[in-house]
Amino acid sequence: MASELESPRRPSSEAAPATLPKVPTGIAGFDAITFGGLPRGRPSLVCGSAGCGKTLFATTFLVNGATLFDEPGVFMSFEERAEDLVANVASLGYDLDGLLAQGKLAIDHVRVERSEIEETGEYDLEGLFIRLGFAVDSIGAKRIVLDTIETLFTGFKDESVLRAELRRLFGWIKDRGLTAIITGERGDGQLTRQGLEEYVSDCVVLLDNRVEDQITTRRLRVVKYRGSAHGTNEYPFLIDADGISVLPVTSTDLDYAIPEGVVPTGIAGLDAMLDPGGFHRGSSILVSGEAGTGKTMITASVIDAACLRGERCMAFVFEESGDQICRNARSIGLDLARHVASGLLRFEAARPSLYGLEMHLARMHRDIDRFAPSLVVIDPLSALRGPAVELQATMLRMVDMLKSRGITALFTSLREDGELDASSSIGVSSLMDAWIRLLNVEANGERTRTLYVIKARGMRHSNQVREFVMSGDGIALIDAYIGPAGVLTGTARVVQEAEEAAAALRREQENRRRRREAVRRRHALERQIEELRATLEATEEEEAVLLNEDELRETMRAGERDTLVARRGGVK
Amino acid sequence: MSAAAASENGPAGPLRLRLYVAGTSLRSTRTIDSVRRLCEQRLGGLGDLEVVDIYQQSQLAGGDGVVAAPTLVRLSPLPARRLAGDLSDERRILEGLGLQDFVREHR
Numbered sequence: 301m302a303s304e305l306e307s308p309r310r311p312s313s314e315a316a317p318a319t320l321p322k323v324p325t326g327i328a329g330f331d332a333i334t335f336g337g338l339p340r341g342r343p344s345l346v347c348g349s350a351g352c353g354k355t356l357f358a359t360t361f362l363v364n365g366a367t368l369f370d371e372p373g374v375f376m377s378f379e380e381r382a383e384d385l386v387a388n389v390a391s392l393g394y395d396l397d398g399l400l401a402q403g404k405l406a407i408d409h410v411r412v413e414r415s416e417i418e419e420t421g422e423y424d425l426e427g428l429f430i431r432l433g434f435a436v437d438s439i440g441a442k443r444i445v446l447d448t449i450e451t452l453f454t455g456f457k458d459e460s461v462l463r464a465e466l467r468r469l470f471g472w473i474k475d476r477g478l479t480a481i482i483t484g485e486r487g488d489g490q491l492t493r494q495g496l497e498e499y500v501s502d503c504v505v506l507l508d509n510r511v512e513d514q515i516t517t518r519r520l521r522v523v524k525y526r527g528s529a530h531g532t533n534e535y536p537f538l539i540d541a542d543g544i545s546v547l548p549v550t551s552t553d554l555d556y557a558i559p560e561g562v563v564p565t566g567i568a569g570l571d572a573m574l575d576p577g578g579f580h581r582g583s584s585i586l587v588s589g590e591a592g593t594g595k596t597m598i599t600a601s602v603i604d605a606a607c608l609r610g611e612r613c614m615a616f617v618f619e620e621s622g623d624q625i626c627r628n629a630r631s632i633g634l635d636l637a638r639h640v641a642s643g644l645l646r647f648e649a650a651r652p653s654l655y656g657l658e659m660h661l662a663r664m665h666r667d668i669d670r671f672a673p674s675l676v677v678i679d680p681l682s683a684l685r686g687p688a689v690e691l692q693a694t695m696l697r698m699v700d701m702l703k704s705r706g707i708t709a710l711f712t713s714l715r716e717d718g719e720l721d722a723s724s725s726i727g728v729s730s731l732m733d734a735w736i737r738l739l740n741v742e743a744n745g746e747r748t749r750t751l752y753v754i755k756a757r758g759m760r761h762s763n764q765v766r767e768f769v770m771s772g773d774g775i776a777l778i779d780a781y782i783g784p785a786g787v788l789t790g791t792a793r794v795v796q797e798a799e800e801a802a803a804a805l806r807r808e809q810e811n812r813r814r815r816r817e818a819v820r821r822r823h824a825l826e827r828q829i830e831e832l833r834a835t836l837e838a839t840e841e842e843e844a845v846l847l848n849e850d851e852l853r854e855t856m857r858a859g860e861r862d863t864l865v866a867r868r869g870g871v872k
Numbered sequence: 873m874s875a876a877a878a879s880e881n882g883p884a885g886p887l888r889l890r891l892y893v894a895g896t897s898l899r900s901t902r903t904i905d906s907v908r909r910l911c912e913q914r915l916g917g918l919g920d921l922e923v924v925d926i927y928q929q930s931q932l933a934g935g936d937g938v939v940a941a942p943t944l945v946r947l948s949p950l951p952a953r954r955l956a957g958d959l960s961d962e963r964r965i966l967e968g969l970g971l972q973d974f975v976r977e978h979r
Contacts, residue, residue: 411937418968421957426894426941427926427933434930456940456956 320527323371323443323479326364327357328666329546333531334522338503343470343480345500347491348507353518353539354483355380356389357507358445360544361481363394365443366404371479373443374435375407378451382407392543406435412455419457425465429472436478444473447483450494463499470499491523502526508534517656520546536658538666547662558582559706563675566605567598569768569777570736573753575760579734581674582706583757584699586681586729588713589738594749594770595712596620598736599677600629600636601775602710606675607639614673615647616664618683622647632770646671652683657694660684665701676702681711681728692728699731733757739765741789748790750780767793887919888948889969894941895927903942903958910962944969 322336331337338344338361346354362373377385385407386396399405408431436444449466456462473480482500484492491497497504504523509516519534537546564571564578571577579585587595603613617625625647626636639645648667655663668676678698684691702709713728729735735754740747752765766777767789781788781796788796891907893900904923911919926933926941936945940956946969955968 408934410939412939416952416954417940418953418955418964419957420955420964420968421960422899423940423942423956423958424894425939427892427938427943428940430894430926430930430941431934431938434934452939 322528323365324369325361326368327360327544327546328669329535329537330520330544333535333546334503334525335529338479338481339525339528340479341474341477342502343473343482343500344503344505345482345484345492345496346505346507347484347486347496349486349509352486352507352509353537353544354507355385355447356392356539357505357544358447358481358483359385359389359394359396360392362405362443362445363389363396363399366399366402371442372404372406372439373445374432374439374441375405375445375447376432376435377407377409377447378412379448381409392539392541394543403439406439406441408432408435410451412451414455417455422461423458424461425452425469428465429469432469433476436476442477442479444478444480445483446480448485449482450484450492450496453494466496466499503528507537512656515653515656515659517658519658536656536662538659538662542666545662545666547665557706563602563708564605565598566601566608567768567775567777569766569775570598570751573762573764573766573777574756579708579756580758581708582703583733584703584709584711584731585734585736586711586713586732587736587738588729590740591714593738593740594768594775595714595738596625596679597629597632597770597775598738599679599710599712600625600632600634603645603675603677604629604634604636604639606708607636607642607644610644611675612671612673613639613645613675613677614668614671615645615677615679616667617647617649617677617679618652619680621649631772633772633774646673652685657684657686657690661694661698661701664698668701668705668707673707675708675710677710677712679710679712680714682714695728696731699728729754738768744790744792746790750789751777765789886948887915888922888946889919890922890924890936890945890947892924892926892933892936892938892941892943892945895925899958900925900942902960906959906962907944907965910959910965914962914966946970 321340322334322338323340324331324337346357348354359375362375365371365373375385380388386400389396396405396407400407410428410431432444435441449469452462452466453459470480470482482496484494484496487493487495491504491506501524503525506521506523508519508521510519511517518537518539520537521534522530522532535546537544558580559582561581562576562578563581587598589595599615603615606613615622615625620628622640626640629636636645640647646667648663650660650663652660654660664676664678681695684694686694699709711728711732732755734756737752737754739750739752741750742748749768749770750765751768752763753761755761764782765780765787767780768775768777778793781793783796783800889907889911891904893903907921907923911921924932926938932938936943936947936952937954938945942956942958944955944959944965946953953969955965959965
């Protein structure tokens with residue numbers, strides 16, 4: 301224990317907060333916000349109103365100490381009897397009886413009953429010190445819990461003695477180098493009824509249990525931590541069958557690393573709309589659309605594709621149970637149940653009204669940390685209700701939390717009707733890296749599902765509206781009819797296409813007819829040319845004959861003239 | 873004889889007292905003296921008084937639910953009663969232990 305005692309010596313100044321020795325509580329998240337846990341060898345105050353989890357927090361501290369860190373602990377209870385305490389925390393899986401038997405835990409119930417104690421003259425609380433010292437020594441305890449020491453004020457009238465003794469007790473705890481949790485009930489205008497914070501001033505943790513809109517949210521705040529940096533916000537915490545988890549969900553930095561790679565969606569047509577053949581890994585994708593547009597089935601496709609690649613997926617569903625989604629997905633030929641069975645896929649179904657926003661976020665945070673999925677689906681995001689400002693902040697943190705872990709996130713949202721409303725998902729959509737909008741087109745007495753990509757950061761993507769069809773073979777995208785008659789889908793598209801086909805056939809026949817006509821005319825012309833050429837030849841022949849005759853005649857005439865001249869005896 | 877007397881007069885069973893003190897401080901010795909005196913003078917030596925130094929016998933303190941020191945515990949007759957303080961006021965001790973009648977009977 302000597303080595304433990306070195307630490308209580310106060311660091312000379314605030315200069316070196318990192319050197320303040322700390323004791324991990326083993327409570328998920330709490331050690332993170334306090335950068336290591338509670339101050340070693342000092343008492344810490346855990347206060348809060350009734351039912352906010354003080355005793356449980358303290359018990360967890362001891363149980364974790366005994367089981368995880370090999371630090372035995374003493375629980376000095378001023379309220380509950382040892383048996384009650386054991387029974388109360390058994391539901392969290394804490395086996396106090398086992399720890400008692402192993403000598404890793406000692407419980408001492410200090411009964412302080414006003415009616416049983418008479419005060420006559422001077423006294424001090426040496427009995428308490430002795431009992432505590434005895435219990436500590438019997439198991440070599442390094443941690444102690446005093447729950448709730450203020451009960452002493454109901455048993456003893458002499459406040460000045462009590463206060464002096466408490467001061468001495470906390471001094472004694474420090475001298476012994478024990479790390480202690482003192483619990484205290486929330487008082488009016490101060491943290492505890494008797495102002496214990498005056499005595500325990502090294503570390504004060506405030507637990508709170510607030511009810512807003514009939515939904516309870518547990519919150520924890522480190523009010524003060526002398527000599528150490530600590531998270532100053534109110535952090536939600538959970539108490540359930542897994543014990544306590546505190547969730548440091550307020551991350552403000554944007555300097556997370558981005559994983560490389562592409563996540564295909566499992567819908568060939570959709571992949572084709574996106575240049576790299578899918579979404580970037582680690583991006584946040586919003587699928588928005590009204591009821592019945594096929595959001596959940598698109599997510600089911602993405603999940604199925606991811607599981608087939610052997611990736612772990614986690615789906616937080618707020619409107620259906622996991623079984624129901626599995627069954628529904630079977631109708632489009634996706635067998636999600638086998639992924640659930642193989643442990644690759646986990647559904648976490650909860651009604652949105654089960655917790656407040658903070659708690660939902662907190663729960664997701666914890667579940668995601670435990671399951672370590674590479675794809676998270678939140679279906680639907682719009683089921684989470686709350687004041688607009690809080691909702692926006694919660695979603696920002698949710699997206700942040702997922703991004704910082706490099707998890708591809710798929711959100712669905714109902715709240716999308718194109719209205720630029722402050723409380724609509726427009727606020728969320730700016731956080732999203734990709735946004736797919738599903739739209740039901742109603743025309744000609746039918747409804748057709750269409751889909752288009754509103755945005756996809758960091759990739760070229762199609763700007764076309766596609767019709768998507770769900771069948772037993774999965775989801776298929778069909779190019780919508782885009783032509784002079786506008787964009788047509790569904791039956792109208794089919795009709796239009798048939799019309800076009802008929803028109804094309806007509807045009808084809810016409811063309812063929814014209815071609816035949818042209819050939820025929822050409823033939824006719826050629827024949828005419830032949831005839832003309834024959835006529836020409838005939839004429840030429842005739843002309844040649846005539847020419848010959850003429851020449852002959854001329855020759856004969858010339859002969860006759862010569863004869864005549866000769867006959868007249870003249871000279872020419 | 874004491875048992876018979878006690879059963880007739882209020883509290884049942886023999887009177888057993890245990891006094892817890894912390895070490896041999898002035899307060900401890902003063903308390904021990906005053907309780908001894910009380911037992912001899914007012915209870916006529918009927919009470920069975922045991923003095924425990926909690927430093928020596930730490931394990932007993934828990935069993936008797938002792939918080940303050942000094943503490944005088946009436947172990948019997950039941951229910952147990954506890955008096956905290958240096959027990960300087962005899963009348964209050966007797967009241968606290970519920971022994972006014974006992975004393976009156978044995979005067």
